[in-house]
Amino acid sequence: MKFKTKYTITNKILENVSRTTAGREIIEHSRIIPKWELKLSKEARIHDAHSSTSIEGNRLSLEQVKELSEKQGIVGAAKDKQEVLNYLQALDKIPHYAKAKKITSDILVDMQRIITYKTLSDAKDCGRFRTRQVFIGRRIFDGTGFKEVVEYMPPETRAVPWLVEEFFVWLNSNQGLKVNPVILAGISHYEVARIHPFIDGNGRVARLLASLILYKRDFDHRRFFALDDYYDSDRQGYYDALKTAQNENNDITQWLEYFSTGVLYSVNVVKETIQKIGILPQKENMERVELTKRQVQIIERIKEEGRITNSQMRKIFGISRQAVLKEISKLIDVEIVMLVGRGKGAYYKIAD
Numbered sequence: 001m002k003f004k005t006k007y008t009i010t011n012k013i014l015e016n017v018s019r020t021t022a023g024r025e026i027i028e029h030s031r032i033i034p035k036w037e038l039k040l041s042k043e044a045r046i047h048d049a050h051s052s053t054s055i056e057g058n059r060l061s062l063e064q065v066k067e068l069s070e071k072q073g074i075v076g077a078a079k080d081k082q083e084v085l086n087y088l089q090a091l092d093k094i095p096h097y098a099k100a101k102k103i104t105s106d107i108l109v110d111m112q113r114i115i116t117y118k119t120l121s122d123a124k125d126c127g128r129f130r131t132r133q134v135f136i137g138r139r140i141f142d143g144t145g146f147k148e149v150v151e152y153m154p155p156e157t158r159a160v161p162w163l164v165e166e167f168f169v170w171l172n173s174n175q176g177l178k179v180n181p182v183i184l185a186g187i188s189h190y191e192v193a194r195i196h197p198f199i200d201g202n203g204r205v206a207r208l209l210a211s212l213i214l215y216k217r218d219f220d221h222r223r224f225f226a227l228d229d230y231y232d233s234d235r236q237g238y239y240d241a242l243k244t245a246q247n248e249n250n251d252i253t254q255w256l257e258y259f260s261t262g263v264l265y266s267v268n269v270v271k272e273t274i275q276k277i278g279i280l281p282q283k284e285n286m287e288r289v290e291l292t293k294r295q296v297q298i299i300e301r302i303k304e305e306g307r308i309t310n311s312q313m314r315k316i317f318g319i320s321r322q323a324v325l326k327e328i329s330k331l332i333d334v335e336i337v338m339l340v341g342r343g344k345g346a347y348y349k350i351a352d
Contacts, residue, residue, distance in 0.1 A: 003170040005187050007253045009350050014299065014336070016260035017182055021334040023267040027224065030274050040224045040270065045069065047226035049087045052207050054232050058083050082118050090114045090208055094223075098216040102172040103209075105164045108192070111208050112201045125199040129160045134196060152246065154196035163195045180335040180351055181217035185210040186259035190252050193242055207231070214263075224270045230262035294327050299336065299350075307340070307347040 032040070050058075050065040064074045065084050074081065090111055097107050113127030120126050136152040155163055170176050171188065179187070192206035207228055214220040214227075231238040241258035245251060294317060301316070302308050313324045328348060331337035338351040 003166040003191075005170075005191075006249075006251045007183075007187075007256050008251075009183075009303075010253060010257060011303070012257045013183070013253075013260050014303070014350075016257070016264045017180060018299075018334070018336060020182060020260070020264045020267050021336075023264070023271045024219070027267070027270055027274060032274065036274075037222060040273065041222060042069075044224055044226040045088065045091055048091060048207075048211070048228045049084055051226065051228035051232035052204050053080075053083050053087050055228070055235055055238070056083075056203060060084055079119055083115070086115045086117050086119065087204060090204075091211070094208070094212050094215050097212055103168065103212065103216065104172075105161075105168055107212075108164065108168075108197070108205060108209065111205045112198045115204050115208070116198075116201045120200055122199075129164070129197050130157055130199045132199070133157050134199060136196075152243070154194070160195060160197045164197055167191050167195070178338065178351065181214055181219040182260055182263050183256060184217070185213040185219075185263075186256045187252065188213055189259065190242065190245065190255050194245070210259075225263070225266040226269070227262060227266050229269070230265045292327065292330075295331055298327060298331065298348075302337065302348060302350055307349045309347045 046062070046066050046069055049069065050060070050062045053060070053065075058080050060068070060074070060076050060080050064076060067074050068081060068084050069088055093110075093114065097103070097110075100107065109127055109129070116126045125131075133156065134154060136154075167188075171184075176184065189206045189210040192209055193202060196202045198205065211220070211227060214225070215223065237258070241255050244254035248254065297317075298308065298313065301312075310321060310324050310328075313319070313328070314321060317324075319327075328337060331348075332339065335351050337348050340347055340349055
């Protein structure tokens with residue numbers, strides 16, 4: 001059975017991706033000297049390590065994580081310190097993982113091995129898929145005592161290996177490679193959380209995989225974006241967004257709306273930082289990242305009709321074939337729109 005994902009590119013997702021792309025291009029064309037580039041990447045690394053472990057209950061403060069990353073001694077629980085050190089190590093290994101031609105289940109397992117090192121009650125659960133059933137639940141008081149309520153039951157343990165493999169076959173396929181990197185990272189984050197392939201560390205591995213995809217696809221090649229800050233700022237919202245697919249027949253549209261909002265938030269934080277320190281790009285660079293009114297109209301028409309052809313655009317806007325190609329090429333470059341087919345039968349649609 002091949003992996004399939006179910007979602008709809010809504011106006012919110014489209015707007016988030018468009019604004020994220022524009023914001024990222026502003027950052028890419030900013031005059032960032034090596035000193036500031038190093039500072040931005042270091043801060044993102046610290047914030048990601050703090051937020052991703054904090055989501056899972058780690059009690060170290062942001063300042064403590066910073067000190068730990070600088071190899072300073074801090075006062076804190078041994079497990080909390082080990083979790084942060086592990087996560088920092090996993091973050092540092094992302095460029096190494098990205099050198100591989102494909103992202104595989106072996107990389108996923110290695111991520112889990114690193115982040116759970118010396119933190120599990122049973123060391124055998126470190127660096128391998130789970131060997132027993134797990135569930136996600138919470139404790140509630142029913143008037144007489146506390147009881148555990150199951151909120152999510154992951155797939156059966158025996159199904160984990162082939163579910164993971166099927167997903168990675170799709171991820172590395174031509175179909176997966178055509179998906180916008182932000183959407184692809186969101187799909188990957190959700191799928192790891194859904195399968196829950198490990199006894200512990202699933203959330204952190206899911207977030208690391210999303211970061212790896214954005215790095216490998218050159219979206220965050222300088223590693224400026226601390227994606228996990230957004231999740232940690234409203235943990236209940238994060239958990240609720242992950243759970244939406246359970247109530248929507250495995251449709252992850254709402255999750256992708258949330259995820260793409262988080263990526264946009266992260267990009268905006270970096271953009272605002274470079275604005276404050278006065279390293280914005282030249283005006284001409286800023287102008288060329290904005291979508292024109294006509295490009296927005298093209299997107300809306302595709303969303304209404306499902307597709308649009310070059311001849312239809314010429315008729316709608318009263319422009320030449322070359323003018324159409326000039327407008328549509330930008331949308332293709334930022335992976336919002338894709339060309340399907342060749343010759344007279346060719347048309348454009350929203351990118352998968």
